[in-house]
Amino acid sequence: MGNTDADRLKDYLTLITRKHGGIEPIRNMLEERTKAGGDSGLESMPGDTDETRLAKSGLEAIELGRDPSEGELYGLEAIILPDLRPAIDIVDNTFTVTHPLWRRLSDDAAIRTRIEGIIPSIGRIELPGNNKYPYGGTGFVVGDGLLMTNRHVAEIFSKGLGDRRLAFIDGARAAIDFKREQGRPTGPMLDVVRVVMIHPYWDMAILAVNGLPATAKPLKLSLSDARDLTGHDIFAIGYPAFDPRNPSDVQNDVMAGRYGVKRLQPGELQGGITTSSFGKMVPAATHDCSTLGGNSGSAILDLDSGEVMGLHFGGLYQKQNYAVPAYELSRDSRVIAAGVQFAGPPSGGANDWGDWWQRADGAELVANGVDPTISGTGDTASGATANAASSITIKQEREVGRIVLPLRITISVDLDDQKAVVVASESVSADDAGMTESARAPFRDTDFSTRKGYDAHFLNDPSQEALLAPVEVAMPQAADASVLARTLTGSDTLHYENFSIKMHAQRRLALITASNVTKAPELKRPEPGRDYTRRGLSGLGESDQELWFTDPRLDEALQIPDVFFTRDRKAFDKGHIVRRDDVAWGATYDQLRRANGDTYHVTNCSPQVAGFNRAASGHENWGDLENCVLAEAANERLCVFAGPVLDPSDEVFTGVGDGRTVLRAKIPSRYWKVITSRVADGIAAYGFMLEQDLADVDFEFAVPAEFVPAMYPIADIERLAGVRFDEQVRKADQYETVRGTEVGLHAGTRRKKMAAGGPAQPARTQK
Numbered sequence: 001m002g003n004t005d006a007d008r009l010k011d012y013l014t015l016i017t018r019k020h021g022g023i024e025p026i027r028n029m030l031e032e033r034t035k036a037g038g039d040s041g042l043e044s045m046p047g048d049t050d051e052t053r054l055a056k057s058g059l060e061a062i063e064l065g066r067d068p069s070e071g072e073l074y075g076l077e078a079i080i081l082p083d084l085r086p087a088i089d090i091v092d093n094t095f096t097v098t099h100p101l102w103r104r105l106s107d108d109a110a111i112r113t114r115i116e117g118i119i120p121s122i123g124r125i126e127l128p129g130n131n132k133y134p135y136g137g138t139g140f141v142v143g144d145g146l147l148m149t150n151r152h153v154a155e156i157f158s159k160g161l162g163d164r165r166l167a168f169i170d171g172a173r174a175a176i177d178f179k180r181e182q183g184r185p186t187g188p189m190l191d192v193v194r195v196v197m198i199h200p201y202w203d204m205a206i207l208a209v210n211g212l213p214a215t216a217k218p219l220k221l222s223l224s225d226a227r228d229l230t231g232h233d234i235f236a237i238g239y240p241a242f243d244p245r246n247p248s249d250v251q252n253d254v255m256a257g258r259y260g261v262k263r264l265q266p267g268e269l270q271g272g273i274t275t276s277s278f279g280k281m282v283p284a285a286t287h288d289c290s291t292l293g294g295n296s297g298s299a300i301l302d303l304d305s306g307e308v309m310g311l312h313f314g315g316l317y318q319k320q321n322y323a324v325p326a327y328e329l330s331r332d333s334r335v336i337a338a339g340v341q342f343a344g345p346p347s348g349g350a351n352d353w354g355d356w357w358q359r360a361d362g363a364e365l366v367a368n369g370v371d372p373t374i375s376g377t378g379d380t381a382s383g384a385t386a387n388a389a390s391s392i393t394i395k396q397e398r399e400v401g402r403i404v405l406p407l408r409i410t411i412s413v414d415l416d417d418q419k420a421v422v423v424a425s426e427s428v429s430a431d432d433a434g435m436t437e438s439a440r441a442p443f444r445d446t447d448f449s450t451r452k453g454y455d456a457h458f459l460n461d462p463s464q465e466a467l468l469a470p471v472e473v474a475m476p477q478a479a480d481a482s483v484l485a486r487t488l489t490g491s492d493t494l495h496y497e498n499f500s501i502k503m504h505a506q507r508r509l510a511l512i513t514a515s516n517v518t519k520a521p522e523l524k525r526p527e528p529g530r531d532y533t534r535r536g537l538s539g540l541g542e543s544d545q546e547l548w549f550t551d552p553r554l555d556e557a558l559q560i561p562d563v564f565f566t567r568d569r570k571a572f573d574k575g576h577i578v579r580r581d582d583v584a585w586g587a588t589y590d591q592l593r594r595a596n597g598d599t600y601h602v603t604n605c606s607p608q609v610a611g612f613n614r615a616a617s618g619h620e621n622w623g624d625l626e627n628c629v630l631a632e633a634a635n636e637r638l639c640v641f642a643g644p645v646l647d648p649s650d651e652v653f654t655g656v657g658d659g660r661t662v663l664r665a666k667i668p669s670r671y672w673k674v675i676t677s678r679v680a681d682g683i684a685a686y687g688f689m690l691e692q693d694l695a696d697v698d699f700e701f702a703v704p705a706e707f708v709p710a711m712y713p714i715a716d717i718e719r720l721a722g723v724r725f726d727e728q729v730r731k732a733d734q735y736e737t738v739r740g741t742e743v744g745l746h747a748g749t750r751r752k753k754m755a756a757g758g759p760a761q762p763a764r765t766q767k
Contacts, residue, residue: 013062013084085290087240089182090262093119102266105235105303114306115235115264120215123178124239124260125153125297126189130172132748134260137296138238139176139207140308141216143339147176147207149297150313151198151278152631152746154205158195162360163334166195176209178216180239182261196338200360201353202324203277203313206338219299220343221326222307226285226300227272229309236265236289236312238298265289269300269309274467275322276634276679277313279519280356281467284322285310307343314742359521439547439562442538444597448553451598453495454514454639459678461635471683473639473676474726475514478502479718484511485558494551494603497595498583501603507646507666508560509606512723513578517638519630523585523592530589537584537596548602559602560665577642577671578604582626606644607653607667625709626675628746629686632739633677640675644668645689645721672717676729684739685725685732687714688749709749711735716754 058072086099094116097106105111125136136156139149157174160166168174179187194208226232239260267289274281287300287310300310300323310323329335330346334357460470475493478484484492485505494501499515518524525532534540548562580599586592598604626638650666669691676685689710714733718724734740735753744751 085265085267085288087290088264088266090119090237090264091181091184095264097264105264105266111303114303117217118219118301118306119237119262120178120213121217121219122237122262122299123147123176123187123216124180124262125149126175126177127157128173128175128189130156135239136174138298140237140297140299141212141218142206142221142308143218143341145208145210145212146196146218146339147192147209148299148311148340149205149207150311151203151205152313153297154195154198154207155746157192158198158205160195161198161200162357163197163338164361166198168195174207178213180260180262197334199332199335200356201278201280202282202311202328204311204324204329206335206340218341219301219306219308220341221329222302222305222309223327223330223342223344223346224302224307224309225327226269226287226309226323226325227283227327229269230271232269232309233303234267234269234287234289234300234309235303236267236287236295236298236300238263238265238295238312240265240290240295265295266303270320272325273320273322274680276632277322279630279633279636281464281634281680283325283328284313285325286320287312287323288320305343362521439545440540441547441549442540442597442600443593444549444600445594446552448495450594451495451497453493453500454498455516456639458516458639459635459637459676459683461637461678464635464678468634468678468680469682471678471728473683473729475500476512476641476674476723476725476729478511479722479724483722485554487553488555489553494553496583496598496601496604497591498585499578499595499598501578503554503558503603504646505558508558509646509668510577510603510643511646511721513604513642515578515583515640515642517582517626517640518585519636520585523587526587526592527589532592537593538600546600548600548605551601551603554603560605562602575606576604577606577644582640606671607665625673625686625688625743625747625749628743629675629677629684631746632679632684632743634680635678638675638677640673641723641725642671642673643721643723645670645672670720672712672721674714674717674725674729676732679739683728683732684734684737685714685729686734686740686743687712687717689717689720689752709747710752711740711744711747711749713753719754 054071058068061068061072084101086097086102088095088097088099088102088105095106097103105115121141123139125139127133127136133156137149137153139147139153142148154174157172158166158168174192175189176192177187177189179185190209190211192207192209196206196208198205240263267287270286270288273284273286275284276282277284285300289295289300289312295312296314298312299308300312301307302309308326310325311329312321312323315321326342328351329340330342331349331351332353333348336342336346336348454475456472456474457470459473460468478492481492483504483506485503485508486492487494492502494503499513501510501514502512503509504511530536535542538546540546550556550559550561576599578599580596583599584592584596586595626640629638630636645668646666647669650668653665653667671690673688673690674685675688676683678684689712691710712720713735714725714730734743735751741751
């Protein structure tokens with residue numbers, strides 16, 4: 001451990017011991033425990049062990065202002081933290097506390113009775129049939145047939161945002177088990193029958209269940225603001241899981257090596273903080289209970305009243321944990337209308353997230369094929385009040401004439417020296433080409449003078465200038481600049497609207513793409529009443545086939561033509577490396593439409609297995625990864641870098657086109673992506689690979705459509721892809737951090753890293 005670990009632990013110990021008079025009482029407690037352990041010989045007491053002695057000297061080091069050694073740090077974590085912030089087994093709806101600082105939870109009859117009355121109302125969110133997660137998190141009863149949990153838990157099995165038209169992901173289920181205690185049989189699972197709400201601002205969701213037992217009474221949400229009650233005693237009840245974000249040895253000490261069972265976790269409120277959540281900064285409450293991954297969705301409860309002070313949703317190891325303040329939920333009329341119960345009459349008045357509700361309502365309409373920016377008449381959902389965003393008109397459009405110019409293209413590869421693909425073309429008749437669909441080029445702006453390309457300062461949202469210091473994220477470079485294709489003016493970079501590309505000359509594919517991505521609705525639909533559908537932006541009809549075009553700024557011999565992708569019997573997609581939906585944004589409709597058209601240049605195309613970019617909701621879609629990163633971000637802006645791994649050993653695909661045309665090209669089997677986001681303390685970068693197993697594939701025909709996602713260290717992506725990232729991006733790599741593991745858990749990705757001098761290996765994790 002380095003000085004950063006020592007400073008973090010010192011700060012944390014100072015935080016959680018201040019109520020007890022600082023470190024001196026903790027040292028006295030340790031002395032008493034040592035004597036008791038030595039005299040009694042009880043196995044449960046550490047006695048005068050090496051760990052105990054290291055913990056003592058670690059405390060002395062902190063008092064003297066010296067950095068504890070690595071051994072002393074371990075002793076502090078192993079001996080002190082489990083006593084200060086324990087995780088106590090709940091068995092048969094009761095518990096026993098032996099930790100000196102928290103004995104009153106057992107000894108005070110009123111407190112014990114209060115906690116035991118709450119325990120039956122808290123359960124484990126189960127995911128029947130889900131092979132990626134053992135369970136989702138924690139949930140608790142908040143109303144008649146209503147459970148509350150985190151948004152990021154509900155999004156494992158459901159889709160949508162807001163309180164209308166929410167649905168389960170195809171094939172997904174959820175349930176709750178109010179038992180799951182150590183050494184006891186599981187309880188009956190009650191199915192979640194409906195998703196009532198996925199809050200658009202807070203990390204909160206409400207679920208409906210039938211048949212709640214009489215003992216599972218609704219917990220009342222407090223009207224007091226947890227952020228104003230620093231030092232107040234609280235407790236969480238949940239199902240902490242082994243969490244790869246945190247040191248395994250410390251977790252095993254606190255949890256006694258048992259995970260996924262019901263625990264009582266006491267602690268204190270620690271004030272408020274502004275932290276990132278789902279693309280925004282939110283004013284969260286903080287606490288210091290020993291919560292882990294499975295605690296997502298746990299109630300943070302007042303020890304004196306039993307009221308819910310907050311909804312736990314995340315945290316940073318040995319620093320602080322975050323909670324949605326119950327007080328804030330009492331200000332939301334939709335939460336009240338859903339049936340959530342409060343300790344008194346909730347205000348339901350003005351709040352700070354009305355715009356987010358309006359956005360969620362609009363997003364629901366778009367998801368159901370309704371454009372909220374087009375005025376007219378439409379239906380409203382679930383009896384909700386109609387508003388301007390819920391109406392449409394149907395526009396008549398005339399058929400446009402079209403001309404198809406078929407060509408026969410012959411592509412050959414010199415496999416001996418791996419030179420660039422050679423292309424020859426000749427005119428063929430429409431009959432010979434066997435055209436059954438019309439191929440049309442989408443709308444594009446051929447005046448490139450306005451293209452500024454990727455913006456390194458894009459993560460600086462103007463609305464957050466007072467909150468966040470400016471950052472810069474430079475575009476990656478090629479490790480070997482000599483492999484890059486040069487434009488007709490000598491540049492190694494092609495600039496488009498909202499993105500830029502560096503091409504590999506020999507492979508005639510993009511080596512690096514850099515994109516500015518946003519989900520902000522004012523940039524995704526800047527002009528009300530305009531047509532933002534595929535037809536409107538591209539000018540293509542329902543049955544039209546996209547005809548991609550070469551970039552006139554680059555020699556055509558350095559670009560793979562559209563015909564390669566239309567004559568291979570559709571084994572491959574013309575895969576957007578830069579996703580169309582990512583960069584189709586702008587301050588004006590013209591800018592947005594220009595960006596949309598730019599993505600259809602063949603420079604942005606890489607042969608991808610059919611279906612690679614088409615997943616509607618699966619975890620193997622690049623867009624899903626970006627959404628998971630946004631869940632941890634401070635705003636709705638991302639800088640996204642991506643490309644194929646151009647490995648010399650890539651297999652050669654031989655496609656048989658109509659008219660007996662033979663097409664050959666090397667097909668990348670892996671694609672990389674690095675997503676950078678704005679966070680409260682700077683930037684965060686996440687590296688991913690989508691890997692395809694091409695073993696035993698007959699390349700004369702087609703290839704399988706399954707890519708396997710994995711999170712990789714950015715340094716490994718540099719080695720594999722032949723690219724170099726800016727030093728700031730390397731330093732911001734989240735592979736080994738809390739944020740990175742959280743994103744990986746949400747996305748359902750594996751964690752892998754390259755062995756020294758060898759192939760990639762699965763990252764070591766504990767079960």
